[in-house]
Amino acid sequence: MKQVEGRIKQIFEQVVRRNPGEAEFHQAVKEVIDCLGPVLVKHPHYADQKIIERICEPERQIIFRVPWIDDHGEVHINRGFRVQFNSVLGPYKGGLRFHPSVYLGIIKFLGFEQIFKNAVTGMPIGGAKGGSDFDPKGRSDAEVMRFCQSFMTELHRHLGEYTDVPAGDIGVGAREIGYLFGQFKRMTNRYESGVITGKSPLWGGALVRRESTGYGCVFFVDEMLKARGQSLEGMTCVVSGSGNVAIYAMEKLQQLGAKVVACSDSNGVIHDATGIKLDTVKRLKEVERRRIRDYVQVHREAHYSEGGCIWDIACQVAIPGATENELDERAARTLLANGCIAVGEGANMPSTPGAVKLFVESGIAYGPGKAANGGGVSTSALEMQQNASRDAWTFEFTEQRLREIMSNIHRSCYETAEEYGSPGNYVIGANIAGFKRVAEAMLAFGVI
Numbered sequence: 001m002k003q004v005e006g007r008i009k010q011i012f013e014q015v016v017r018r019n020p021g022e023a024e025f026h027q028a029v030k031e032v033i034d035c036l037g038p039v040l041v042k043h044p045h046y047a048d049q050k051i052i053e054r055i056c057e058p059e060r061q062i063i064f065r066v067p068w069i070d071d072h073g074e075v076h077i078n079r080g081f082r083v084q085f086n087s088v089l090g091p092y093k094g095g096l097r098f099h100p101s102v103y104l105g106i107i108k109f110l111g112f113e114q115i116f117k118n119a120v121t122g123m124p125i126g127g128a129k130g131g132s133d134f135d136p137k138g139r140s141d142a143e144v145m146r147f148c149q150s151f152m153t154e155l156h157r158h159l160g161e162y163t164d165v166p167a168g169d170i171g172v173g174a175r176e177i178g179y180l181f182g183q184f185k186r187m188t189n190r191y192e193s194g195v196i197t198g199k200s201p202l203w204g205g206a207l208v209r210r211e212s213t214g215y216g217c218v219f220f221v222d223e224m225l226k227a228r229g230q231s232l233e234g235m236t237c238v239v240s241g242s243g244n245v246a247i248y249a250m251e252k253l254q255q256l257g258a259k260v261v262a263c264s265d266s267n268g269v270i271h272d273a274t275g276i277k278l279d280t281v282k283r284l285k286e287v288e289r290r291r292i293r294d295y296v297q298v299h300r301e302a303h304y305s306e307g308g309c310i311w312d313i314a315c316q317v318a319i320p321g322a323t324e325n326e327l328d329e330r331a332a333r334t335l336l337a338n339g340c341i342a343v344g345e346g347a348n349m350p351s352t353p354g355a356v357k358l359f360v361e362s363g364i365a366y367g368p369g370k371a372a373n374g375g376g377v378s379t380s381a382l383e384m385q386q387n388a389s390r391d392a393w394t395f396e397f398t399e400q401r402l403r404e405i406m407s408n409i410h411r412s413c414y415e416t417a418e419e420y421g422s423p424g425n426y427v428i429g430a431n432i433a434g435f436k437r438v439a440e441a442m443l444a445f446g447v448i
């Protein structure tokens, strides 16, 4: 084991050296490979064949210029990315993020996570991620359209239903997917529905895809609680964010009888002890594209705190549904002190390494994003299935499939953690289960 640990340390040092300045990517790699010691001991040929070293190097990275003109005639230049990380299990699959914080390190961390997340779903999809440092906030529909058209004018040549299938992520919702698909169709003269997911159900999208990341995350929490003889009924919950993931996590929590008392956006936190009114959040965020602070104009019983920390609000179940590293060690300590018994990550890597350590050591039910937020990409895979067979399933049938997939992800992580001597540790379970599926395919394909 000592020798294996030395080897893993060496691999990590090499990743840091070869990818300087990409802090989030380093963090994502470290979390995965720190779990792999027992796997290398059991399967020494993974080490001989340098599977980890190969996985850490993306198969292909595309960086491109995205020029566009705003409503006042001014020219802007953004940077576009697509990191095609791994395609042994299926076409590259993963979302696009439009946010000013985007740079190569963010896209690589997300793409790396996506490989293992997609693998644990059991669906035939590889791992990728893309996006741009473009900020859609405050931009008109026409500006967003021109940006999306310029972005796709370059990216289209790298995509295809058998090659690479993007979807949404932060800053990329139904509106952007429409503009992107419209431009892909123009550039290629092909109505290739399966080239992008998260489409509107009016033109080839899957029902439940919009709800699936949030719903899936709550199903995962429900499974973790069930494994401990508990249920969500009557639990007080806090959900960070108020985007697509947070809104539908809140909806499913409420449907399952839990009480959601807080949500947030990048400006501040809403605390509504009487229970968050979801219709208001949906109207503010999905229709009017406003800030969450306006919630208190409608619901005077609620309290808004500008720049507040949502994790200071006492809860039994916490769903980080906003963004990476939003929940640090201090916040984890507060949650645990306030009696939190379950955390389900709706966002990607929302807990810092220090927070993860505290959650795991405390023995609470902690579902890392790689397992808990896999419902979104799984439903994307269901959308690809429907597109391939030119079919459209009902909401009920699709939601049932999602439920089964989340239950399978849970079982696979749970059993893998037991097999490797860490019962109840879903971090180890998800990382090892995902890694093994990818590693076996890579071995079968030879040195690729």
Ligand code: GLU
Pocket: 093, 094, 095, 096, 165, 166, 167, 168, 169, 197, 348, 373, 374, 376, 377, 378, 380
């Ligand atoms: N962006 C989502 C994720 O982080 C969805 C990706 C997809 O549907 O391809 O998993």
